Amino acid sequence: MWAKSSNKTSFTSNLKQSRLEALDFLLDKAIDTNSNSLFLFKRNNSFELRSINDLFVDNLAAKIKNNFGGNFTLVNEQMQSEQMPQVLSTKVTDFTVYNENSLHTLEQLLNHKVIRYDFNSKKFDFFNSDNTIDNTLNHIRDKFLNKRTTINRESNDRVSKNILYKIIYTTNSDVNSSRFEGRNTILKNLISLSTMLSYKCKGIYNVAPGQFINTFYNTAIPNKHSKKLNGSWMVVGYKHTFTINTFYSEIACTKFHELIEDI
């Protein structure tokens, strides 16, 4: 599968540039026809370019079997295992929910070299005039998130006073195409603004980034915490560890779809 991007470019590599740099340059600006970010995956030893929106829609429709990473039951250590419903799943006792990585995300955005360049006014305008974190947040709210979503994150002085960013060099004089420079990278970073879940479990052989998993977290009375944990999560990373007598996996996932409108 190879997603179609909405934007065009003209590009010529040079001999000082590795193929990886050239491919990264192209991927940085590739977004789909609905302005969703595109991800490159290697599945079954072949490469795929997939839109994050298509991944989620396919997951809802259960269209692509390979994109399901499995069922996981989160078990509170105090909870008796007999109380858990019988489901075909992997039990997980070691898990953490966190959202503190948003600061890192914002730092990435503030320091990112890619800013929209307005050729008419001859300026980069992603951060507007004062280049503050407030403007960045407003920009994210206005351009990338739905109206119901708010970003209430605690920021520190180091981040909020950051006024530095690197500009880009582009040979492209067309504003309609140059405005896409790096947009995919920025959108990818926004995924980290949503709640993240990480857990450690027995070795899961076939889990892969971009797959969706189902988690079950049962409580006697459903509460905010259980509501958050239950449901579908997208895998953003894994780490498999084999030793001579153990195999376990650490898996990180996110609910980015809570940030996106119309899903």
Add this chain to the structure above:
Amino acid sequence: MSKAPEINNPVGTYLTIDGEKIFFNITLINKKENIPLPIDNFIELIIEEDLNSPFYKGVLRVKNYKNRFDLQAVPTTQKNFNFIETGENFISIEINKNNISKLYVFFIVEETISVENGEKVKNIYIEDAYLYRLRNDRSLFSTTNLLQGDVTQLSDNDRQVNVSDEYKIYYKQVLMVIILQRICGLSHLTKLALLLI
């Protein structure tokens, strides 16, 4: 504490984890030679991947801190593996669990030696073999290659091509070059291992 692998595993190819046999075929490869390592050398393997890159990376830790390894087929015989200085040293790791097989081909980024429980251990830092090729190969690529006819008369706008189409074609070119590079001058086993990724 880690237990030693089962005695009933004379050729040293599998580990027993949670009552299940997991077979490992770990082979050090470069253009000059290849050595399949018996599992007796194995201490730990970490493989990780994240959403922002399709390339996996990890660490393989083995007991033998020298470059002289027991041979899998003949456990009593040892053979040197000479790491070549160009950095083109690879490890193929095939893991088979319940007849489901996964093959990883890594290049060796770095080796270090550490001491654990009084014994020296070799830590081999590894990354996806594709990544090595992509980082080190340089070739000219231009979107004009994807245009039809006389491009000299086209406007800047008409010279542009769809980013994802361009990306796909460039990627195919890169992979084709990688495959051709593999076929030229490599041993049969190396070709087989690298062509499988």
